[in-house]
Amino acid sequence: MTTLLRIDCSPRTTDSHSRLLADCFEELWKAANPEGNVQYRDLAKMQIPHLENATIEGFYTPREHMSKEAQRATAISDELVKELISANEILISSPLYNYNVPSNLKAYLDQVVRIGYSININENGFYGLLTDKTAHLITAKGGLYKGSSKEALDFQEPYLKAILAYMGIKTENAFSLEGTSDKGLVEQNTRLVRSKMESTFKKQH
Numbered sequence: 001m002t003t004l005l006r007i008d009c010s011p012r013t014t015d016s017h018s019r020l021l022a023d024c025f026e027e028l029w030k031a032a033n034p035e036g037n038v039q040y041r042d043l044a045k046m047q048i049p050h051l052e053n054a055t056i057e058g059f060y061t062p063r064e065h066m067s068k069e070a071q072r073a074t075a076i077s078d079e080l081v082k083e084l085i086s087a088n089e090i091l092i093s094s095p096l097y098n099y100n101v102p103s104n105l106k107a108y109l110d111q112v113v114r115i116g117y118s119i120n121i122n123e124n125g126f127y128g129l130l131t132d133k134t135a136h137l138i139t140a141k142g143g144l145y146k147g148s149s150k151e152a153l154d155f156q157e158p159y160l161k162a163i164l165a166y167m168g169i170k171t172e173n174a175f176s177l178e179g180t181s182d183k184g185l186v187e188q189n190t191r192l193v194r195s196k197m198e199s200t201f202k203k204q205h
Contacts (some may be wrong), residue, residue: 002036007089009105010140017141017180022093024194025138025175028201029091039087040054041080042081048107049076059114077111084112085130085170088148090169092160093138100155109163118167128168135164136175142181156162173200 006026010016026038049055055077058070066074076119084090113117119126137160138141145154177193179185 002031002033002089003039003087004036004089004091005039005041005083006091006093007041007043007105007108008093009102009108010093011044011102012095013042013044016095016140017136017177017186018093018095020074021138021140021175021177021190021193021197022091025091025136025197026157028197029089032201032204038082041083041109043104045103048080048104048111050107051110054109077114080108080112081114081117084118088133089172090110090133090135090164091138092135094140094156094160096154096156099153100159113163113167126166128166131168131170133169134159134172135169136172137161138177139174140177140180142179144178146176146178 004026006022008016008019008022010018012019016131029054030036052073054069054073058066058074059077061070085145092105094105097103100106115121118128118130121127137157139156139160141154143150145151157174157176161174164171175193175197177186177189179189
């Protein structure tokens with residue numbers, strides 16, 4: 001059975017553009033994968049802790065040598081990594097905050113980028129372990145970036161693609177909704193993104 005792990009991070013649990021587009025993607029994915037399973041991880045409902053010294057030490061300590069403190073400090077990471085490893089595809093929906101992803105998504109990624117689980121190291125450096133997975137990105141931005149002087153300030157999509165690739169995960173699709181703060185543009189742009197999603201599924205499935 002194919003599993004899609006859907007990760008939402010917008011603090012807005014209602015009227016969120018990124019979540020609404022993720023709903024659209026999920027519907028299309030379910031239609032294309034009738035036997036598939038969707039696993040949900042809502043980062044607005046589960047506050048992911050930032051890394052602490054005990055967490056980092058636990059990441060680099062063999063499990064049989066872990067103290068109880070290290071086990072407690074890495075428990076959430078254990079849960080999130082297991083969930084990520086069990087998925088075949090990952091859907092991440094994210095608004096743009098201060099030119100990048102919200103801090104709860106960054107905290108999540110810090111917890112799952114973990115040596116021996118999602119990355120490893122050899123004489124050539126670090127390499128990803130999750131090469132059997134693909135990702136789909138949905139990003140929402142209040143302003144207009146692509147093709148403008150502000151495009152270089154948008155670190156959201158480049159960061160997500162880079163950190164996923166670091167773990168070996170290839171980004172298969174990236175859907176970006178811009179102009180959400182402009183009521184005259186957002187409905188038109190949303191229709192365009194939805195149409196792009198539908199066309200993508202027709203081609204891929």
